[in-house]
Amino acid sequence: MERIDLLLTGIGSLVTPQGNKPCYGESMKEVCEIKDAVIAIRQGRIAWFGPASVFQDQFAGSQVAVKLDIGGRLVTPGLVDPHTHLVHAGSREHELALKRSGVPYLDILAQGGGILHTVRSTRAASEQELYEKARRSLNEMLLNGVTTVEAKSGYGLSLEAELKQLRVAKRLDATHAVDVVSTFMGAHAVPEEYKGRREAFVDAIVGDMLPKVAEEGLAEFCDVFCENGVFSVEESRRILTEAQRLGLRAKIHADEIVPLGGAELAGEVGAVSAEHLLAATDKGLAALAESGVIPVLLPGTSFNLGLATHARARDMIDRYGLPVALSTDYNPGSCPTESIQLIMMLASLYLKMTPEEILTACTINAANALGRGDVIGSIEVGKCADLAIFDAPNIAYLPYHFGINHTYGVIKNGKPTVWNRQLVAATEEEEAL
Numbered sequence: 001m002e003r004i005d006l007l008l009t010g011i012g013s014l015v016t017p018q019g020n021k022p023c024y025g026e027s028m029k030e031v032c033e034i035k036d037a038v039i040a041i042r043q044g045r046i047a048w049f050g051p052a053s054v055f056q057d058q059f060a061g062s063q064v065a066v067k068l069d070i071g072g073r074l075v076t077p078g079l080v081d082p083h084t085h086l087v088h089a090g091s092r093e094h095e096l097a098l099k100r101s102g103v104p105y106l107d108i109l110a111q112g113g114g115i116l117h118t119v120r121s122t123r124a125a126s127e128q129e130l131y132e133k134a135r136r137s138l139n140e141m142l143l144n145g146v147t148t149v150e151a152k153s154g155y156g157l158s159l160e161a162e163l164k165q166l167r168v169a170k171r172l173d174a175t176h177a178v179d180v181v182s183t184f185m186g187a188h189a190v191p192e193e194y195k196g197r198r199e200a201f202v203d204a205i206v207g208d209m210l211p212k213v214a215e216e217g218l219a220e221f222c223d224v225f226c227e228n229g230v231f232s233v234e235e236s237r238r239i240l241t242e243a244q245r246l247g248l249r250a251k252i253h254a255d256e257i258v259p260l261g262g263a264e265l266a267g268e269v270g271a272v273s274a275e276h277l278l279a280a281t282d283k284g285l286a287a288l289a290e291s292g293v294i295p296v297l298l299p300g301t302s303f304n305l306g307l308a309t310h311a312r313a314r315d316m317i318d319r320y321g322l323p324v325a326l327s328t329d330y331n332p333g334s335c336p337t338e339s340i341q342l343i344m345m346l347a348s349l350y351l352k353m354t355p356e357e358i359l360t361a362c363t364i365n366a367a368n369a370l371g372r373g374d375v376i377g378s379i380e381v382g383k384c385a386d387l388a389i390f391d392a393p394n395i396a397y398l399p400y401h402f403g404i405n406h407t408y409g410v411i412k413n414g415k416p417t418v419w420n421r422q423l424v425a426a427t428e429e430e431e432a433l
């Protein structure tokens with residue numbers, strides 16, 4: 001083999017889904033496991049992986065720049081978090097007592113709290129303040145084994161404030177080791193100045209915000225909170241269709257609280273993903289399956305909202321053959337956690353997903369929910385060398401031993417960015433310069 005930049009040896013167990021495409025239904029269980037493995041990395045990409053004995057036989061004489069012994073630990077693809085509200089200011093712990101006393105999420109929003117509280121803080125914050133806060137969250141995610149994350153806007157709800165959020169996400173993508181994929185979500189709530197003038201706000205999204213976001217290349221996706229009292233199916237259709245016309249791909253916060261028909265709309269417009277889906281009907285799930293829409297499930301949100309029901313992952317996988325993905329939904333209201341490992345545990349507990357399905361949902365299916373299945377999400381020759389190293393003997397151990405961080409190391413584009421549980425100094429390129 002040509003020169004190897006980094007050789008990872010002593011991998012106790014390498015576990016990965018296979019291929020670039022989403023894994024549908026039953027195939028979510030079909031992960032590949034190699035014990036006593038080696039991964040060779042060249043120019044940030046995976047050059048070879050397989051059993052150590054085969055490496056010894058075939059490439060023993062290769063020139064290796066750096067060799068790292070993984071010490072018998074578990075290696076998986078870097079985890080992908082495909083649904084977060086990463087960039088925002090402030091927090092909402094003052095709403096905790098209200099929430100715990102049983103006031104519903106949508107009532108808090110209708111009273112001007114919830115998302116609208118975060119909109120006020122985010123509008124008041126400087127770009128640098130937003131950047132610093134989101135950077136700390138990204139560090140937490142990286143320490144959890146995450147190497148790519150999606151970030152939605154939607155706490156600006158005015159042209160300037162939405163652009164401000166999206167510019168911060170773009171800057172983070174350029175400066176932080178974790179890749180940040182941007183989604184424009186101007187349709188996250190109707191802002192106070194448009195109270196009683198919903199149509200005018202949708203006009204502003206379609207007429208002012210979307211064209212500017214597209215022109216400045218600030219987002220790849222467009223998302224809408226399609227929910228009772230937030231945006232109707234008709235309004236969501238109008239926004240997403242216009243976004244698609246401008247080259248953005250569609251995502252939908254669909255059927256989170258009531259079965260409004262968001263899943264059906266996702267199928268109709270050919271959305272890349274439909275997210276939440278707690279209340280999705282059978283018709284809605286069939287529509288996802290027919291159109292190849294990826295369901296992104298967020299068990300941290302139903303858990304933290306104290307709901308008695310969770311998304312029907314078993315039906316989605318077993319009956320509809322859907323390619324389920326998982327995500328934190330990190331946001332300051334319904335799910336203030338950066339911990340994808342907590343989500344793995346909740347997916348096991350509440351969604352009854354197996355460890356293999358959970359790994360697939362957090363890697364190749366999540367990568368496809370971001371349109372990146374060809375470059376990340378599985379350990380394949382030629383793909384980005386994005387890897388998570390866990391202090392765990394096998395993948396079942398991750399949801400089993402809960403409430404701690406199992407990450408020992410993270411390799412991003414072939415470089416160690418977390419090692420021995422610590423961020424490596426050059427994780428943020430800006431600071432390294």
Ligand SMILES: N=CN[C@@H](CCC(=O)O)C(=O)O
Pocket residue numbers: 085114115118225253256301329331332333334335
């Ligand atoms: N449901 C809508 N949006 C977010 C919550 C945002 C917030 O409460 O600040 C979600 O996905 O859960």
Ligand SMILES: [Zn+2]
Pocket residue numbers: 083084085253329331
């Ligand atoms: Zn969300």
